[in-house]
Amino acid sequence: MTLSEFLASVEQLAADAPAQIAATATLDEWTAVRTALVGRQAGRITDLMTGLAALPKEAKREAGQRVNAVKATIEAALDARQAALEAAAQGASTPLDRSMPGRAHWRGAVHPVSQVIDEVVEIFRELGFTIALGPEAEGAWYNFGALNFPADHPAMDMHDTLYLGADQVLRTHTSPVQVRTLQQYPPPVRILAPGNVYRRDFFDPSHAPMFAQVEGLVVDEGVTFADLKATLSHFARRFFGAETTTRFRPSFFPFTEPSAEMDVRCGVCRGAGCGVCKQSGWIEILGAGMVHPAVLEAAGLDSETYTGWAFGMGPARTALSRHGIPDIRILYDSDVRVLDQFVS
Amino acid sequence: MNVSHAWLARFVPHGRSPEAIRDLLTAHVATVEGLESLRPDLVPFVVGQVIASEKIPETKLSYNSVDDGSGTLLEVVCGAPNVTVGAKYPFARTGTTMPGGLVIEKRKIRGFTSNGMLCSARELGLGEDHDGILTLETSAAPGTPFLEVFPTGDVRIVVDVLPNRPDLLSHRGVAREVAALTGVALQMPEELAALPALTAAVVRGGQEGTAGGITVRIADRADCPQYAAAVIEGMAVGPSPAWLRAAVEAVGGRSINNLVDATNYLLHGFGQPVHAFDAARLGGATLEVRRARAGETLVTLDGASRTLAPNMLVIADGSAPTALAGVMGGQGSEVTESTTRVVLEVAEFAPALVRTTRRAVGLSTDASYRFERGIDGGALEEMLKIGAALLAQVGGGKVTGLVHLGEAPSARPVVTVRPARVAAVLGDAVPAAEIAALLTSVGCAVAASGANGALAVTPPSWRHDIHREVDGIEEVARLRGFERLPDALQGARPGTVPDHPLWVAYRRLRDALVAEGAHEVRPLPFVRGEDASHVRVRNPLAEDEPHLRRSLLESLARRAEYNLTRMQGDVRLFEVGAVFRPSSAALPHEEHRVAALVMGSRRPVHFSEPQPPAYDAWDAKALGERMAAVAHPGAVVTLRAAGEATGALWEIVADDQVVGEIRQLALDAPVWARPAFGIELMLGAMPSAPVAPPQSHAHGTATSQERRAPVRFRTLPTTPAAEFDLALLVPDAVEAAAVEAVLREAGGALLERCVLFDEFRGTGVAEGFRSLAWRLTFRHPERTLKEKEIEGRRQQLLSAVETRLDVRPRVA
Numbered sequence A: 001m002t003l004s005e006f007l008a009s010v011e012q013l014a015a016d017a018p019a020q021i022a023a024t025a026t027l028d029e030w031t032a033v034r035t036a037l038v039g040r041q042a043g044r045i046t047d048l049m050t051g052l053a054a055l056p057k058e059a060k061r062e063a064g065q066r067v068n069a070v071k072a073t074i075e076a077a078l079d080a081r082q083a084a085l086e087a088a089a090q091g092a093s094t095p096l097d098r099s100m101p102g103r104a105h106w107r108g109a110v111h112p113v114s115q116v117i118d119e120v121v122e123i124f125r126e127l128g129f130t131i132a133l134g135p136e137a138e139g140a141w142y143n144f145g146a147l148n149f150p151a152d153h154p155a156m157d158m159h160d161t162l163y164l165g166a167d168q169v170l171r172t173h174t175s176p177v178q179v180r181t182l183q184q185y186p187p188p189v190r191i192l193a194p195g196n197v198y199r200r201d202f203f204d205p206s207h208a209p210m211f212a213q214v215e216g217l218v219v220d221e222g223v224t225f226a227d228l229k230a231t232l233s234h235f236a237r238r239f240f241g242a243e244t245t246t247r248f249r250p251s252f253f254p255f256t257e258p259s260a261e262m263d264v265r266c267g268v269c270r271g272a273g274c275g276v277c278k279q280s281g282w283i284e285i286l287g288a289g290m291v292h293p294a295v296l297e298a299a300g301l302d303s304e305t306y307t308g309w310a311f312g313m314g315p316a317r318t319a320l321s322r323h324g325i326p327d328i329r330i331l332y333d334s335d336v337r338v339l340d341q342f343v344s
Numbered sequence B: 001m002n003v004s005h006a007w008l009a010r011f012v013p014h015g016r017s018p019e020a021i022r023d024l025l026t027a028h029v030a031t032v033e034g035l036e037s038l039r040p041d042l043v044p045f046v047v048g049q050v051i052a053s054e055k056i057p058e059t060k061l062s063y064n065s066v067d068d069g070s071g072t073l074l075e076v077v078c079g080a081p082n083v084t085v086g087a088k089y090p091f092a093r094t095g096t097t098m099p100g101g102l103v104i105e106k107r108k109i110r111g112f113t114s115n116g117m118l119c120s121a122r123e124l125g126l127g128e129d130h131d132g133i134l135t136l137e138t139s140a141a142p143g144t145p146f147l148e149v150f151p152t153g154d155v156r157i158v159v160d161v162l163p164n165r166p167d168l169l170s171h172r173g174v175a176r177e178v179a180a181l182t183g184v185a186l187q188m189p190e191e192l193a194a195l196p197a198l199t200a201a202v203v204r205g206g207q208e209g210t211a212g213g214i215t216v217r218i219a220d221r222a223d224c225p226q227y228a229a230a231v232i233e234g235m236a237v238g239p240s241p242a243w244l245r246a247a248v249e250a251v252g253g254r255s256i257n258n259l260v261d262a263t264n265y266l267l268h269g270f271g272q273p274v275h276a277f278d279a280a281r282l283g284g285a286t287l288e289v290r291r292a293r294a295g296e297t298l299v300t301l302d303g304a305s306r307t308l309a310p311n312m313l314v315i316a317d318g319s320a321p322t323a324l325a326g327v328m329g330g331q332g333s334e335v336t337e338s339t340t341r342v343v344l345e346v347a348e349f350a351p352a353l354v355r356t357t358r359r360a361v362g363l364s365t366d367a368s369y370r371f372e373r374g375i376d377g378g379a380l381e382e383m384l385k386i387g388a389a390l391l392a393q394v395g396g397g398k399v400t401g402l403v404h405l406g407e408a409p410s411a412r413p414v415v416t417v418r419p420a421r422v423a424a425v426l427g428d429a430v431p432a433a434e435i436a437a438l439l440t441s442v443g444c445a446v447a448a449s450g451a452n453g454a455l456a457v458t459p460p461s462w463r464h465d466i467h468r469e470v471d472g473i474e475e476v477a478r479l480r481g482f483e484r485l486p487d488a489l490q491g492a493r494p495g496t497v498p499d500h501p502l503w504v505a506y507r508r509l510r511d512a513l514v515a516e517g518a519h520e521v522r523p524l525p526f527v528r529g530e531d532a533s534h535v536r537v538r539n540p541l542a543e544d545e546p547h548l549r550r551s552l553l554e555s556l557a558r559r560a561e562y563n564l565t566r567m568q569g570d571v572r573l574f575e576v577g578a579v580f581r582p583s584s585a586a587l588p589h590e591e592h593r594v595a596a597l598v599m600g601s602r603r604p605v606h607f608s609e610p611q612p613p614a615y616d617a618w619d620a621k622a623l624g625e626r627m628a629a630v631a632h633p634g635a636v637v638t639l640r641a642a643g644e645a646t647g648a649l650w651e652i653v654a655d656d657q658v659v660g661e662i663r664q665l666a667l668d669a670p671v672w673a674r675p676a677f678g679i680e681l682m683l684g685a686m687p688s689a690p691v692a693p694p695q696s697h698a699h700g701t702a703t704s705q706e707r708r709a710p711v712r713f714r715t716l717p718t719t720p721a722a723e724f725d726l727a728l729l730v731p732d733a734v735e736a737a738a739v740e741a742v743l744r745e746a747g748g749a750l751l752e753r754c755v756l757f758d759e760f761r762g763t764g765v766a767e768g769f770r771s772l773a774w775r776l777t778f779r780h781p782e783r784t785l786k787e788k789e790i791e792g793r794r795q796q797l798l799s800a801v802e803t804r805l806d807v808r809p810r811v812a
């Protein structure tokens, strides 16, 4: 065999092999093709290697290099095809309809009111607040007296109370936690107190006899109304969005002085007035104020040394408006079809 | 409090729109909840602009093109001579009802269609101007509400007055604030300028006095610090003058007659409730302020007969109570059409007593509302004189006697306001002069007091809410405006309060239970319950649920039933909340718990599992173990079979303490419902004992938070494990746990795992037995176990269970 005849058969193999390899549809076919191409007994490469020996010595070098190159190409193609066939064999033993649903687990959900509380807690945590709790069955002194409510005064009419005994109430607000915390821990105090509170209000679309409140309290030396404004405005921007505008209106709570109510600009009408904000352009968010010196004194603190501010908000109202829930009773019914809408 | 914009302007000619007054009051005084036009009939009218106009031949009419802001020009026929192209007029769209009652409709006039009406002042009820349609000098766009560009009629300003500011429950009170904020001087309304001069002198006394033939008496000055009366003769009861009727109606009242309207004028104008008695109908010529006697009765003005008691204050004539002091007059001495001689009462009653009285009779009136919160005792004699003169004027009578018992309260205690303290509380330095000016503007007497610019502040008689320095600081803050205070966020020291452990537990449990596919609920804690076992609410909202729950599962079970009535059978609910039980301590025992309820399918339907199995006791057991591990981290949790009497399946034990239970719940359920299981776990008591006595604290006694021991790392094995199964025939009387305990003990230190993986009853297993199979894994830490060693273990285990429990292997 001449060198040119030999090289022609090498090129013939180089031309045939890729198509042969690509045509294999199963691993069995692939094995047969592999044997035919590079098999040790009768493979075409093996034949060429054998034929190489018969070439003139000066031609061996060039022919050998070419055969090795073709062999490497064929082996690479075989490996790739093998991998592809194996992958196909694994997946497609039965045809897979990948449009069918995955196997799910039940999903749980946090109550929408708790979700609002979480967000409030999250924002104040960044500012160094920790969580304090207190009892729901509370003494009248903690619920009223320590909070500077005058006995038998119209201010009490703002808190229609459920009584458990002469001096025992279901707390009407989370503010008793202020006094308990100040009695237990020395300033600086920076706490949030989430919890349930009770009013003698019959269920209607916007009232419930028990609802959640989040109380906030800061007491230290040098705490000012400006801090209150700054912190609560910051909260509003984090909670409602960076462009949120706030305003503070004078208000009255026996346990704060000065007292204020914080509104945010209505996001629906942007202040022009609409049904959501009752045409006022503002949405009431929380009540706040500087802790009344009488409250600090009730907790045994020197009201000249320490000042503080506090706020209270009702997360249920936020939950109702943000989700468009028309009736507060829906939050208590616990219909699983409702709860499942609040999967987060 | 309803404030008439026009009436307010007569007290303080502020020259501001209702909107401006609303914003001013809301920012500085009290929130204005709304503005109500007292010409609601003019609300639908808009500004219309004439774009083109041509005469209709042989008529006085014009045919006009009007822009009403709707985007479409309207063709409108008009009979007025003054229609000018480009000018703006009040426009009534079709469908608008005119003040006279006519409804504007689309109609044809002389072959021209008219879609609305351009209006004259007379047609709008704004006067008798006949000169044609009302030209509006305004830059407002067509379509703008007419009332916005042509404020017409009075506007009612609804102010939310909070309990600390009874001085705002009158026009004069609100006017004082407007005067302070605008700098416009307060004045007497013009309608009071021409009152007849009083000739009778005021008879003064302590507890008794006589004037105009009437003797008044106060039984106890503690109940009634001041009582004044005027006797007015020659009165003619009739309709009120227009200004008086307008004033009464502006605040939402109904004009009755000149006498009654005048008393209402004093109440709403000055915040002084007064009462007019018909002198001829009094039993004798005396009025006495005294406690009611047990058994006395009184028919009040509303026609109700009321039985009185000594905790109520009354005005009695010579024979019997004739008015409920500070609350409501009596029918017996009510003024009528034929009244000619009137006794006008102007008094100050003890707020707490009025509160007691009105609560006892269940009757809140405009008068009691003001007396309860406190009237301006310093203005009583002024009110007596204005009231007497006003009644005399509107009724055409003559004041024949004035009497005033008691004295105006002495000046209020001085409050010291230090500018340094103002800065310390507000975070903004306010100059002493500005502080003084602001406090003076609301009626305080301010004088310099001592060093550092301190001010001695004497509040006016009408302010009951300025007792301490901080009250003065609040005045400064609100009068300057909260918006003027800085609001840059400052750094702060970290607090000393650790997170409450029950909150930490709540968050961990909530995450775990949500991951288990459960929904958090926040139900009401009221249950039917029983007095003996449950805490009772003294004044419950519902008589069928007067108690507080002892268990969270009581609430969850009701919520599951609610879902069943709505055909929802797949229910997974949980709550972390409080339960209560009676206690001999000052307050009920309160405890925080977590509970979960599962019912229905264990998984959602999938095509590979068309009918998923329902939750069973084993699911509940595993969930209970998981909850206990999360709730009591670090504790050794075991579940043991609960005693028969408890009705529960298991009780949950953490570190030898029973902390909860797992039970199948008996629900009021339809037949298709699957069984419901409940798990309830105690998290901890919520202490409610006082932290410290009033006016003291217990700092320094707080204990540091318990820290959990960290998990110790275990080196992973490097030697292979040997595994085999043991199938044992276990009599029903022997618990699987007992068998497993023997296996673990006999398996020794090399037994790595021992898992029960099968239970079988039936063919090949004798009655009274079951086949239980365990998979056991052995491993030596240093070498591979030999076949022979493993076989030896198997034999050891079999002989151990046989000798100890008489349990034998199941032979296939």
Ligand SMILES: [Zn+2]
Pocket: A266, A267, A268, A269, A270, A271, A272, A273, A274, A275, A276, A277, A278, A279, A281, A282
């Ligand atoms: Zn709005």
